[in-house]
Amino acid sequence: MSRVLMRGNEAIAEAAIRSGLKCYFCYPITPQGELVEYMARELPKRGGVFLQAESEVAAINMVYGAAAAGVRAMTSSSSPGISLKQEGISYIAMARLPCVIVNMMRGGPGLGNIAPAQGDYFQATKGGGHGDYHLIVLAPSTVPEAAELVRLAFELSDRYRVPAMILADGMIGQMMEPVELPEPVEPEDIPERPWAVTGAKGRPKNVITSFDLEPEGLKEMSLALQETYREIERNEVRWEEVETEDAELLIVAYGTMGRIAKTVVRLARQEGIKVGLLRPITLWPFPYEPVRELAERVRTVLTVELSAGQMWEDVRLAVEGRAETPFYGELGGVVPSPKRILEEVRKYVG
Amino acid sequence: MEKAVIFAGFGGQGILLAGKILARAGMNRGLEVTWLPSYGPEMRGGTANCTVVVADSPIGSPVVDNPEALVAMNAPSLDRFEGRVAAGGVIVVNSSLVKRAVKRHDVRAVPVPANDIAAELGNPRVLNMVALGALVRGLDVLPLEAVEEAMEEELRGRGRDKLIELNRRALRRGFSEAEKYLA
Incomplete structure (x- = not known):
């Protein structure tokens, strides 16, 4: 093809x-x-x-x-x-x-x-x-x-x-x-x-509705x-892992930041820093279990997002104190380069 | 192998198309490519740039700190991006519009009077292909024929068939201009 x-x-x-x-x-x-x-x-x-x-x-x-x-x-x-x-x-x-x-x-x-x-x-x-x-x-x-x-x-x-x-x-x-x-x-x-x-000709009618005025009925629907x-x-939880086997620091990033983080992993490993990446593909359902399992093995789980720390909340729910969970985000449409993220990574290793 | 190029200039200079043709040439030769445009609320005469990455393995970031090459079609583009080019990289400068020399001594400068050559070839609009031809020589990851083929694909069947030969001449002319500095 x-x-x-x-x-x-x-x-x-x-x-x-x-x-x-x-x-x-x-x-x-x-x-x-x-x-x-x-x-x-x-x-x-x-x-x-x-x-x-x-x-x-x-x-x-x-x-x-x-x-x-x-x-x-x-x-x-x-x-x-x-x-x-x-x-x-x-x-x-x-x-x-x-x-x-x-x-x-x-x-x-x-x-x-x-x-x-x-x-x-x-x-x-x-x-x-x-x-x-x-x-x-x-x-x-x-x-x-x-x-x-x-x-x-x-x-x-x-x-x-x-x-x-x-x-x-x-x-x-x-x-x-x-x-x-x-x-x-x-x-x-x-x-x-x-x-x-x-x-509905020849069959019972179908009803598509988003409501039931009776609380018991609405409860059943809910x-x-x-x-x-x-x-x-x-x-249906889906995610990708990159170089997580021996990682000491795990980056969690999705979408655009997920792919930029792949370059960060490569640059970090060229310097001998053991960084891995978990990239959620389904944001809901969020890959809580995979993040939790990796958090058992790493010292740091660094969330990188183009927000003030939204997915970070889900990462912390997954990690539950098993590792430190710093955050690096950019706002306003600023996209950090791989080197900029690598600077963040360096703060938590060595 | 992974190499990145930033093409930058005025809107209307054909910057985005030049980048796209390079990306298409890479794809046609089985390489991985990304083409990332600046897409701010710009208008003709404003600034435009795009980053093209060509690699033989999957590309992570399409955002690049230090590209191996820069094509600066006007002075503001050279001012903005000169400092970011990787040491040992190439800077193709449109010397018809940029009156200063490249300041860096750790890169190879390729001044090409793209506007003048395009005018000489009979159509001022092919300045982007002159610059692309020079870049192809400087980057040295794809043969010029691959870029000529990609240019043909890009123009064919869109009412621009008659421009293919002119653009081919522009690519070849740019390539040989760069030869003067890089041979």
């Missing part, structure tokens, strides 16, 4: 179309504009619906409708736009509908800027909107991995009827790398949706949802 040089935004769009995407709704925002453009150009030609909505709120509610009608549906945006979608995402989560949401994070809070940042970790992994819910959150660190995880996002979202989010940033969205695109899915590869509201989350936590 040949490799194609693509931007992350384009690779995500193409991978989604090859994953059987039927409906894409959006409201444009940088730094994911190329994703919107690609969909506008390609999706209608390939049997899908592209619609630029009047707002982010409208776009996510169109996703809600399309997912309820039983097709693979998707939206994408960047931080402030994702904030606007939160109400709809909460409804979709409780209505048990599969869909994929792409967040190409940018510097924030507020309008912020369009540079790479990871300040939406809490929003993505802890619910984001109102109520007790989670998204399956996948964090690619390269363009080819972004394409791969889009396919996985649709599959997991269908399997568990839980919305999935691709959480990346402008760096992954804007940069180009060679990509091997996934093979297009056949219609029969997409799981059947016996629950979809497709017209417990079923929580049971699904436990199942996802048992089955």
Whole structure:
């Protein structure tokens, strides 16, 4: 299979179309504009619906409708736009509908800027909107991995009827790398949706709803949802380890910082510093167990993030005092270079 | 082998395309590549740069502290990036616009009058290919033919077919200009 040089935004769009995407709704925002453009150009030609909505709120509610009608549906945006979608995402989560949401994070809070940042970790992994819910959150660190995880996002979202989010940033969205695109899915590869509201002629009607006015009824719905989350936590935790076998200091970093940290590991080892990397691929469910096991063996677990310390909370929950847990973060869209991170590493070794 | 290049200049000088062609040439020859643009809210005439990494193993950081090469298409780009080039690296300077010499003595300077050569070739817009040709000689990880092929792929079928030969001449001319300083 040949490799194609693509931007992350384009690779995500193409991978989604090859994953059987039927409906894409959006409201444009940088730094994911190329994703919107690609969909506008390609999706209608390939049997899908592209619609630029009047707002982010409208776009996510169109996703809600399309997912309820039983097709693979998707939206994408960047931080402030994702904030606007939160109400709809909460409804979709409780209505048990599969869909994929792409967040190409940018510097924030507020309008912020369009540079790479990871300040939406809490929003993505802890619910984001109102109520007790989670998204399956996948964090690619390269363009080819972004394409791969889009396919996985649709599959997991269908399997568990839980919305999935691709959480990346402008760096992954804007940069180009060679990509091997996934093979297009056949219609029969997409799981059947016996629950979809497709017209009830000749069968009992299906109901898609996010509410029950009776507390006992709503409790049942909520417990079923929580049971699904436990199942996802048992089955779907994904992460990558680099040179962890003999590491004395473990870096935990995801996405853009995860790949920059790989260079840090290499530079550190050239100096004889035993550094390893654990890169969470699923941010929810978070790889608590793998971090905990490594924390038993290392002296330091250094979290590196483009935020003020959001994933750091999950790392500390995993480590629970087994190792020291310093933090290094950058804010405002500043991306530290490998050498800058290596300086941080040196503070804790030797 | 892992080598990084920063291409920098004014928006409109074809910086991003020059970087993309280098990345494509690397990919076509089976190498790993990353192409990372600056994507701030810029406009034509503003500054633009991109970082290209070419390697024979998977690339970690696409953000590079000390690139092996710099292509500086204007004076602000040379001022900004000169200090970051790795010792022993190459700096291709567009001497049509940059009136000062490279200050570093631990790098190889390749002044190429890209605007003047492009004008001489008949189209001022091919200055980026002149500079890219010089860079290919200086970087010395890909043959010029690989870059010519990538340029052809990039231009073919997009209403720009008739520009391929001109761009090829520009690449070759830049390559031979660099030869004067690097042979």
